[in-house]
Amino acid sequence: MSAEKRNAGYRAAEEVEDGMVVGLGTGSTVFFAMERLGKRIAEDRLSIAGVPTSYQAAIRARRYGIPLTSLDEYPELDIAIDGADQVDPALCLIKGRGAALLREKCVCDAAQRAVIVVDGTKMVEALNAPVPVEVLPFAVEAVSRRLAALGADPVLREAVKKDGPVVTDNGNFILDCSFGTIADPGRLETAIASIPGTLECGLFSAYTEKITVIVGEEKGCSVVSLH
Numbered sequence: 001m002s003a004e005k006r007n008a009g010y011r012a013a014e015e016v017e018d019g020m021v022v023g024l025g026t027g028s029t030v031f032f033a034m035e036r037l038g039k040r041i042a043e044d045r046l047s048i049a050g051v052p053t054s055y056q057a058a059i060r061a062r063r064y065g066i067p068l069t070s071l072d073e074y075p076e077l078d079i080a081i082d083g084a085d086q087v088d089p090a091l092c093l094i095k096g097r098g099a100a101l102l103r104e105k106c107v108c109d110a111a112q113r114a115v116i117v118v119d120g121t122k123m124v125e126a127l128n129a130p131v132p133v134e135v136l137p138f139a140v141e142a143v144s145r146r147l148a149a150l151g152a153d154p155v156l157r158e159a160v161k162k163d164g165p166v167v168t169d170n171g172n173f174i175l176d177c178s179f180g181t182i183a184d185p186g187r188l189e190t191a192i193a194s195i196p197g198t199l200e201c202g203l204f205s206a207y208t209e210k211i212t213v214i215v216g217e218e219k220g221c222s223v224v225s226l227h
């Protein structure tokens with residue numbers, strides 16, 4: 001599995017050109033892209049700046065020697081590199097296993113291009129994984145009821161090395177919402193976004209035109225886009 005991830009990540013790093021400002025996604029696959037970018041900075045004198053989507057991304061980027069900046073400094077980014085949990089044939093995504101979906105969506109929205117790095121297991125015929133929803137703690141019960149009315153069975157995400165709920169980098173909770181097979185991701189995303197107290201959800205259906213998916217294989221990778 002990690003050979004596939006590495007191949008996808010390394011290939012994505014080749015999409016980055018000198019002088020670019022790069023959105024740095026979160027997760028195990030994008031780490032490989034960061035590792036390769038760090039090498040290009042050290043060996044080829046590539047000059048870039050990265051906007052991290054999480055504390056985890058910032059820590060990794062520093063480790064690999066990638067200079068960091070912010071979305072305030074650069075509200076428009078040249079490219080974003082990120083992972084995904086599921087990708088459908090229309091290039092709609094589910095993201096947020098690592099609870100970084102809110103900043104990831106801000107960065108994806110700000111980027112001219114989004115390069116999504118995955119292994120083949122993430123490519124599905126229809127999205128059906130639980131959709132993470134970032135929720136204001138104050139409104140968690142009310143939002144839960146509204147999500148249930150949309151057909152989900154929301155589960156408050158529990159922390160692993162801490163008692164109680166996961167608290168995101170933005171101080172919020174995550175509700176994991178299973179909707180079964182999602183027939184219309186755009187419609188569901190809009191419905192979730194309309195619930196007060198919802199910050200964002202892990203459905204990414206509005207960026208299909210600017211997304212390139214790099215699917216890592218054991219040897220090499222394949223590239224999928226709508227154009």
Ligand SMILES: O=C[C@H](O)[C@H](O)[C@H](O)COP(=O)(O)O
Nearest residue numbers: 027028029083096098099100
């Ligand atoms: O919140 C986490 C992100 O959306 C990740 O990009 C996504 O979960 C994929 O992570 P990984 O590459 O580790 O499977």
